[in-house]
Amino acid sequence: MEYEHTCMIRGDGGRTIRAILDRICNKWTLLIVATLDGGTLRFTELQQQIPGISQRMLTLTLRNLERDGLVSRTVFAEVPPRVEYALTPTGRSLIPPALTLANWAITNVPAIEASRAAYEQR
Amino acid sequence: MEYEHTCMIRGDGGRTIRAILDRICNKWTLLIVATLDGGTLRFTELQQQIPGISQRMLTLTLRNLERDGLVSRTVFAEVPPRVEYALTPTGRSLIPPALTLANWAITNVPAIEASRAAYEQR
DNA sequence: CTGGATCCAGACGGATACTG
DNA sequence: CAGTATCCGTCTGGATCCAG
Numbered sequence: 001m002e003y004e005h006t007c008m009i010r011g012d013g014g015r016t017i018r019a020i021l022d023r024i025c026n027k028w029t030l031l032i033v034a035t036l037d038g039g040t041l042r043f044t045e046l047q048q049q050i051p052g053i054s055q056r057m058l059t060l061t062l063r064n065l066e067r068d069g070l071v072s073r074t075v076f077a078e079v080p081p082r083v084e085y086a087l088t089p090t091g092r093s094l095i096p097p098a099l100t101l102a103n104w105a106i107t108n109v110p111a112i113e114a115s116r117a118a119y120e121q122r
Numbered sequence: 123m124e125y126e127h128t129c130m131i132r133g134d135g136g137r138t139i140r141a142i143l144d145r146i147c148n149k150w151t152l153l154i155v156a157t158l159d160g161g162t163l164r165f166t167e168l169q170q171q172i173p174g175i176s177q178r179m180l181t182l183t184l185r186n187l188e189r190d191g192l193v194s195r196t197v198f199a200e201v202p203p204r205v206e207y208a209l210t211p212t213g214r215s216l217i218p219p220a221l222t223l224a225n226w227a228i229t230n231v232p233a234i235e236a237s238r239a240a241y242e243q244r
Numbered sequence: 245c246t247g248g249a250t251c252c253a254g255a256c257g258g259a260t261a262c263t264g
Numbered sequence: 265c266a267g268t269a270t271c272c273g274t275c276t277g278g279a280t281c282c283a284g
Contacts, residue, residue: 008224009156013173020227025147034131043266051135069237080265097226102130104219105142115191165246202245
């Protein structure tokens with residue numbers, strides 16, 4: 001509500017905000033995080049619960065999330081192999097902001113689509 | 123805190139959340155919106171206040187924001203030409219969720235960077 | 245002053261095939 | 265089961281030059 005607060009976004013020339021955007025703004029990250037919010041899941045379970053994701057992108061995105069400390073990866077020395085993924089505390093802390101964003105999307109996307117449609121036909 | 127709420131993110135297979143991410147998750151959108159939160163600005167003023175943005179990307183991003191109804195564009199029939207950009211109500215409504223995200227970033231980016239650094243050297 | 249047009253390099257992501 | 269490797273088209277964004 002107070003304009004001055006946007007300095008949090010603009011503060012360092014956008015480096016901080018872009019650091020986070022670089023991490024969550026790919027096609028699958030938020031979806032994986034939201035799915036893991038339901039609890040620990042294995043690789044195949046994740047793939048089943050996220051329609052349309054390829055093996056490759058699931059692997060890549062999980063690796064990035066693990067590297068950034070948002071997701072933990074536990075390998076069990078069994079045959080057949082079992083690997084479990086879960087949110088770390090940091091990963092869980094991303095849920096509330098993500099929900100805020102989702103709320104905004106649900107509220108405003110219809111208007112945006114309409115505006116876009118009106119803009120196109122001209 | 124309640125896990126069931128993540129259905130807002132996962133709901134439609136991620137289409138809604140991705141619709142918004144597709145709009146704000148490019149390199150400059152949030153920065154432009156945050157800058158315009160301070161009030162109406164002209165093209166050159168925007169370029170000056172957003173370090174590092176090229177003419178091309180400023181133009182492109184502003185066009186997309188205008189098309190989506192987040193930013194209004196007012197052309198004055200003068201010489202030299204003058205064009206003023208401002209947030210629409212929809213555009214302004216994006217600020218609070220953006221701030222939530224920025225808060226998360228400021229809090230967690232250090233930990234993420236540390237985790238990433240630790241992960242690299244192995 | 246406010247952009248449009250063009251060229252170009254690199255990142256992103258999908259499909260497919262193969263492996264311990 | 266849980267990946268890795270490879271190929272390949274698409275999109276993004278930067279640099280530069282030109283124009284009303």
